[in-house]
Amino acid sequence: xDAPSLIEDIRFGFGPLAGRAPGPGYDADRLMxxxxxxxAPADQWATPGLAxxxxxxxxxxxxxxxxxxKTNPSAGTLRLAEIEAQxxxxxxxxxxxxxxxxxxxxxxxxxxxxxxxxxxxxxxxLVPPFRDEAIRPHxxxxxxxxxxxxxxxxxxxxxxxxxxxVGPNSRQGKxxxxxxxxxLAREFLxxxxxxxxxxxxxxxxxxxxxxxxxxxxxxxxxxxxxQEPGEKLILGQTYQTGAAEIDRLVEDVAHRPETAExxxxxxxxxxxxxxxxxxLVATMARAYLDHDTALTPVYxxxxxxxxxxxxxxxxxxxPHEYVVASLRLGGxxxxxxxxxxFRKDGMKLEDRMKKLGQPIYEAxxxxxxxxxxxxxxxxxxxxxxxxxxxxxxxxxxxxxxDPRELAxxxxxxxxxPMLRRAVAGAEQKWEGVTVLLSSPDFSRR
Amino acid sequence: MDLLLSRRAFLIGxxxxxxxLVTPVTFAQAKGENRLxxxxxxGAMDGLDVVRPTGDLxxxxxxxxxxxxxxxxxxxxxTLHPAAEPLMPLWRAGELGFAHATATPYRQGxxxxxxxxxxxxxxxxxxxxxxxxxxxxxxxxxxxxxxxHAETGVSVGQxxxxxxxxxxxxxxxxxxxxxxxxxxxxxxIAALNEADPLFAAPFAQAQRLADTxxxxxxxVPRGKGQYxxxxxxxxxxxxxxxxxxxxSFGGWDMHKDQARAMAGQLGGLSDAIVALKEGxxxxxxxxxxxxxxxxxxxxxxxxxxGTDHGTGGLAILAGGALRGGQxxxxxxxxxxxxxxxxxxxxxxxxxRSYPAWALQALFxxxxxxxxxxxxxxxxxxxxxxxxx
Numbered sequence: 001x002d003a004p005s006l007i008e009d010i011r012f013g014f015g016p017l018a019g020r021a022p023g024p025g026y027d028a029d030r031l032m033x034x035x036x037x038x039x040a041p042a043d044q045w046a047t048p049g050l051a052x053x054x055x056x057x058x059x060x061x062x063x064x065x066x067x068x069x070k071t072n073p074s075a076g077t078l079r080l081a082e083i084e085a086q087x088x089x090x091x092x093x094x095x096x097x098x099x100x101x102x103x104x105x106x107x108x109x110x111x112x113x114x115x116x117x118x119x120x121x122x123x124x125x126l127v128p129p130f131r132d133e134a135i136r137p138h139x140x141x142x143x144x145x146x147x148x149x150x151x152x153x154x155x156x157x158x159x160x161x162x163x164x165x166v167g168p169n170s171r172q173g174k175x176x177x178x179x180x181x182x183x184l185a186r187e188f189l190x191x192x193x194x195x196x197x198x199x200x201x202x203x204x205x206x207x208x209x210x211x212x213x214x215x216x217x218x219x220x221x222x223x224x225x226x227q228e229p230g231e232k233l234i235l236g237q238t239y240q241t242g243a244a245e246i247d248r249l250v251e252d253v254a255h256r257p258e259t260a261e262x263x264x265x266x267x268x269x270x271x272x273x274x275x276x277x278x279x280l281v282a283t284m285a286r287a288y289l290d291h292d293t294a295l296t297p298v299y300x301x302x303x304x305x306x307x308x309x310x311x312x313x314x315x316x317x318x319p320h321e322y323v324v325a326s327l328r329l330g331g332x333x334x335x336x337x338x339x340x341x342f343r344k345d346g347m348k349l350e351d352r353m354k355k356l357g358q359p360i361y362e363a364x365x366x367x368x369x370x371x372x373x374x375x376x377x378x379x380x381x382x383x384x385x386x387x388x389x390x391x392x393x394x395x396x397x398x399x400x401x402d403p404r405e406l407a408x409x410x411x412x413x414x415x416x417p418m419l420r421r422a423v424a425g426a427e428q429k430w431e432g433v434t435v436l437l438s439s440p441d442f443s444r445r
Numbered sequence: 446m447d448l449l450l451s452r453r454a455f456l457i458g459x460x461x462x463x464x465x466l467v468t469p470v471t472f473a474q475a476k477g478e479n480r481l482x483x484x485x486x487x488g489a490m491d492g493l494d495v496v497r498p499t500g501d502l503x504x505x506x507x508x509x510x511x512x513x514x515x516x517x518x519x520x521x522x523x524t525l526h527p528a529a530e531p532l533m534p535l536w537r538a539g540e541l542g543f544a545h546a547t548a549t550p551y552r553q554g555x556x557x558x559x560x561x562x563x564x565x566x567x568x569x570x571x572x573x574x575x576x577x578x579x580x581x582x583x584x585x586x587x588x589x590x591x592x593x594h595a596e597t598g599v600s601v602g603q604x605x606x607x608x609x610x611x612x613x614x615x616x617x618x619x620x621x622x623x624x625x626x627x628x629x630x631x632x633x634i635a636a637l638n639e640a641d642p643l644f645a646a647p648f649a650q651a652q653r654l655a656d657t658x659x660x661x662x663x664x665v666p667r668g669k670g671q672y673x674x675x676x677x678x679x680x681x682x683x684x685x686x687x688x689x690x691x692x693s694f695g696g697w698d699m700h701k702d703q704a705r706a707m708a709g710q711l712g713g714l715s716d717a718i719v720a721l722k723e724g725x726x727x728x729x730x731x732x733x734x735x736x737x738x739x740x741x742x743x744x745x746x747x748x749x750x751g752t753d754h755g756t757g758g759l760a761i762l763a764g765g766a767l768r769g770g771q772x773x774x775x776x777x778x779x780x781x782x783x784x785x786x787x788x789x790x791x792x793x794x795x796x797r798s799y800p801a802w803a804l805q806a807l808f809x810x811x812x813x814x815x816x817x818x819x820x821x822x823x824x825x826x827x828x829x830x831x832x833x
Contacts, residue, residue: 161700164749177509179748183700186754190556200555200786316643357603364695365488367558373643378605379650380619386634386651390626418640422633431630438634440641 001037001099002030006412007309010445012271013101014324016409018331028303034100035140035296042098045090047083050129050154054217056080057125064121080125087128088360091320092334092349096327106139106299107131108320109270113263114150114192115368116159118361126155127361143263143293144254147192148247151184154215160184160366167211167228180228182207187366194258198235205232209239209246222246254293260285264298266371272307273314274372280305311414313444316373319356321445322385323349326437329410330396341394341430355384386438393434403432416441477592478731479766479807481689482679482721483583483800485608486714486738487561488697491752492759493744493790494707496543496772499524503779507745511703511752519543523772528711531719535763540722540729542769544760544799546777548740548792549573550822555754557698560739565607567797569822576821580611582800583691586819588613590808596686601679608691617647618682621654676717680724683732688808697738701749718763729765733803733832736761737796743788744779757790760799766807768833773799797823799831806832 003009005023008031009016016022023030059076063069069077095104111131118124134153138146150156157163165181166173173179185206189198212226222243232239237252239245253259264284268276280302287297302308317325327334337346353360357376363369370376397403407415407423419441426432436442494511498504500522505512516527519536523545535541551563551573559573566575567582587598587609595614600606602619609615624631638648672694679690694714699706714736722729741758757777762769777783777791785791797820804810804819805828816823 161749161751164701166748168748173748179745180753181700181747181749181751182753186555190554190558203555365557365698374610375605377643377647378603378619379617379647379654380603380621382638382644382647383621383651383654386624387621390624419637422637425633427627427629431627431633434626434630435633435637439637440644441637443644 001033004030009101013105014095014321015328017328026309031102031303032300034102037100039098039100042094045094047086047090047128049133053125084124088350089335091360092324095324096333107136110135110139112368113266115363115366116155117363123155123158130155140296143295144251147250147254151250152215152220157213157215160187162210162213165211166226167208170228171225180207180211185210191366193253194256195262197258202234205234208232209249260288263288268302270371271302277307280307315445316376317443317445318369318376319353319358322443326392339395340398341391357381389434389438392437393430397430397433403429403436406433407436411441480683480728480732481803481807482734483691484736485693486697486736487693487695489740489742489754490697490738490758491699491742492545495526495759496545497524498522501779507779509746510750511746519772526707526711528708529715531715536770539770540763540765540767542762542767542771542773544773546757546774546790546792547760547794547796548757549796557739564737564739567820581608582819583608584611584613584615586804586810589810589814598689599682599687601682601690601692606691606693617650619654624655672713672716673720676720677724680721683725684728699751700753701751703751731766732764733766733807734763735800735803741790744784744790755789756785757792760796766832768830773829795823801825802828802831
């Protein structure tokens, strides 16, 4: 596959990869090809899926119940811990080596648009499979299918506390005086799809439709004893009970114009500008509706808009994108030990990401991580970026890398004359690399 | 800014501002010792669980499991959640109070994110749309306080806080690591950051964080003692040049297992308030602490031992400046017809009134300014005598 140009890689990927010469100009087709091209280096970082995890989760749950998960853990618990440690590395290492940066960015974007975050031990083994199995297969498919996969995923069921929601008139509801939990119903309408144009009644009725959903080792289903009998009137449409009706609701909501607009806006704001051009958002929304919620045509509209190739970089890299971009520049995966500037036993990226304001898989709310620059520029976060630049400067600058060449490789013509002068003016090579990595130029995309 | 001089410059500025004898502005201000702490309780705190209306006949039926556990009685109508017991000495000393059945004007949607923006922006729009400038009400208020400077208002924490964002310069504080850069390397970096409109201000403030790092105890608050540490940090800021501080306290969204979650949250919040009092020492006497949240939660417990997003909620008040020992507000009742949309506690007081009365009493912001510029559309009504 052809290497992307600098602006393609910076705006739509994670920046240039050490050792790979960038392509010329700007080519939307070259970016589109990344959506389906093979990416062996990235795929090496895949971790086991849900099917392999279920028995391990059961072993861990049993150990916990017997209170031996720390003192005398079973083989399953140990294996699960091993996988969870790999999961944490994958978030940074996979994009750090990826050839198809655009696809990796999209995977992160959708996992943020439809967020599940680790809250407690039960969610820890479920969040990475959510990204791999509910998000990734659908980033070149239809949003309606992604919404079904994410709504039904056990991580989502747990994260938005759907697991125990009981229809008030269901068998269980009547017997045990239990009831609804409308958390998932609300966030599905507010955050995953429409964002506006629905009422509290729609939320409550949707909660009734969703009551009884369950997904565990036995697979996804609606539990008869918890499902609310009778018709539900949601957004003017009538639904009965059961899994097929839930999927029909998802299709209907995915095809709403509000969902089209909110989805287009989210994509354009992520890649193009905090306040994206209105004409771009409108054209993207139209492509979405014209293609039965398929996402690839929407990406194409965005990539061929003039704003996609502009040399001014209006967006700020999130801490995750920032760390990955600097790893790529240094040809590192983030799992190295013994690097100068870091502790002897490794880079401790889990702690680092906390300091930078983006702890791994722990978005602060169902809204996910912020998508606008100001949110990532609190003084403590700026300070943490500088600390990272200092340590990375030492790690890759003390091995003889010339900071001027590195600046040229990282930014090419996009590097301002002021940045070039500053990088060249540093007393030591490592400080020159730090100047580059801590510059606003390097944080922008 | 000359970075080599910044530390010295800060120290001079700091000592001058702290001494009423050498700064005429501070000296001239009769109220220069008054302090305000605003805690943004994110996630929608369940007011009916924190301050339980056990005297209302409808309460027990609405909360079959959540009403369990006998907390300390506040008066013959309200009972405090058992996990907030550490705050009872403050209540008895008249340094703790609550405002019940209160909410922002936001009524359409029950969205955390719209609700929090509305809470911090101070808008009176029913749909939560922020005011034109999309700034924070505390920032606008700071611009109206005579003698206020860039360090008068400070947000403490890792994230930015909309409440203090806006045209008035404010400070931001959080502990950071020491830097091993050479002075020249730092100058190069500073020059690049200062030339970028997005980075200039936060970078300058980040440098000041580094300058003030020494002499501070501890590091980034984390783990069990983190709220105590946070309270201590805020107190230290307020003993310096700052008079108004704000921080976020998240984790109140409890759709299930609320009994367990609430105990942890209230323990942490109690820690933070007690640490503020201890850290402020004598200055606690002229301090008001106000904890506000985006909305309340459903009057009825939901089907999973939790509560869903609601409307009327609770504000927490503390401090030596407070006329405490009372629950402010008008109780609407919990009968089906008394509830908002038959599901939520009916708000009877605009939550913006409480900070408005506090800003008037503590910092002399005028009623007219409060009702138009700080909180557009607010009807200030009669001050319930919040501040001593």
